[in-house]
Amino acid sequence: MTVQLLGPAQVRALAERHGVTPTKRLGQNFVIDANTIRRIVAAAGVRGDDRVLEVGPGLGSLTLGLLEVADDVTVVELDPGLASALPGTIAEQAPGRSVRVIQGDAVKVTAAEWAAARGGASGAPGMDAVAHAADSAALTAVDDGPTAVVANLPYNVAVPIMLHLLETFPSIHRVLVMVQSEVADRVAAAPGSKIYGVPSVKAAWYGPWRLAGSVGKHVFWPAPNVTSGLLAGDIRPVADRPGDEALRLSTFRAVDAAFAQRRKTLRQSLGAIAGGPKSAETLLRAAEVEPGLRAEQLGLDEFVAIGRALATQERH
Known part of the structure; x- marks a missing residue:
């Protein structure tokens, strides 16, 4: 019909x-x-x-x-x-x-x-x-x-x-x-x-x-x-997809934190979830992401790398 x-x-x-x-x-x-x-x-x-x-x-x-x-x-x-x-x-x-x-x-x-x-x-x-x-x-x-x-x-x-x-x-x-x-x-x-x-x-x-x-x-x-x-x-x-559910959650946490203060460098904006700017810099170095960059300069792959490093940091 x-x-x-x-x-x-x-x-x-x-x-x-x-x-x-x-x-x-x-x-x-x-x-x-x-x-x-x-x-x-x-x-x-x-x-x-x-x-x-x-x-x-x-x-x-x-x-x-x-x-x-x-x-x-x-x-x-x-x-x-x-x-x-x-x-x-x-x-x-x-x-x-x-x-x-x-x-x-x-x-x-x-x-x-x-x-x-x-x-x-x-x-x-x-x-x-x-x-x-x-x-x-x-x-x-x-x-x-x-x-x-x-x-x-x-x-x-x-x-x-x-x-x-x-x-x-x-x-x-x-x-x-x-x-x-x-x-x-x-x-x-x-x-x-x-x-x-x-x-x-x-x-x-x-x-x-x-x-x-x-x-x-x-x-x-x-x-x-x-x-x-x-x-x-x-x-x-x-x-x-880039990873499993645990990695998705840690990546999305990093995304939320980074864009919450998008005018600041990642070293500063990720400090809220990494334990301060110094720990955030260590985290970013582990992810092979330059700490002086800002959120809008990163693609999905870089955020996934940060999410993976964040999950590793939290396990230790």
Whole structure:
């Protein structure tokens, strides 16, 4: 059966039917242009055999676009009303298709919730199902978790959601998110740039990122006050990442400390976690990183070396 995407009139009608008034607090800006939806799905490179995870489906505009290409779509929706309304919209606009719904916060979603949603009918999983799935949560995340993340992310929590999903689901191969242009620029920034920072380095742990286009304000209802951009990530398999979970944690600690005082040299900024500037210099020498450099001058490899030296220092 043909999937009917939503246009401006249908989006507003659905909002009225379900008593939805878009709120800035929840970052609700609904896409009302079908061509933009198809552009996002194409940029994501979604295939028919992908297990797609969408965050914040809202009234279902992007969900329907994903269902044009993929048979397996699971969404995470914070708003209980929107979460309960979505299956009905899918039944009307895409007869014969279905979507699994996890009602909850994407920055806290677990592998167990993913498994529970896939074990039952469309709708939010019950607590019994979540508990039953918990024992196999780790296996689920690796073998049966999402392979692609495609989302129109709330601008104020976009980076925390992305990093949480990448940490929680090692199965993810590709990410395509629509975010505030400034956020997209920061994540994709290279060392040496003024906008290069914590999101740039932490995202790079999982793979390379690139800008995949801009999105005009007129395709949203209501129109946001900021411009939007598409951000794409090609996610490395776990075996090809810089190190294990312990190294990731020590590296991210170093990243946070270094950029917390980005105008200072690493000798000074890393003193807070190394036991003072002198110990930080010893740490940096061990990592073969010049203590007089600043955070924005380092790439992922240098931060990983610092993280490894920090872990060694803490063991002794």
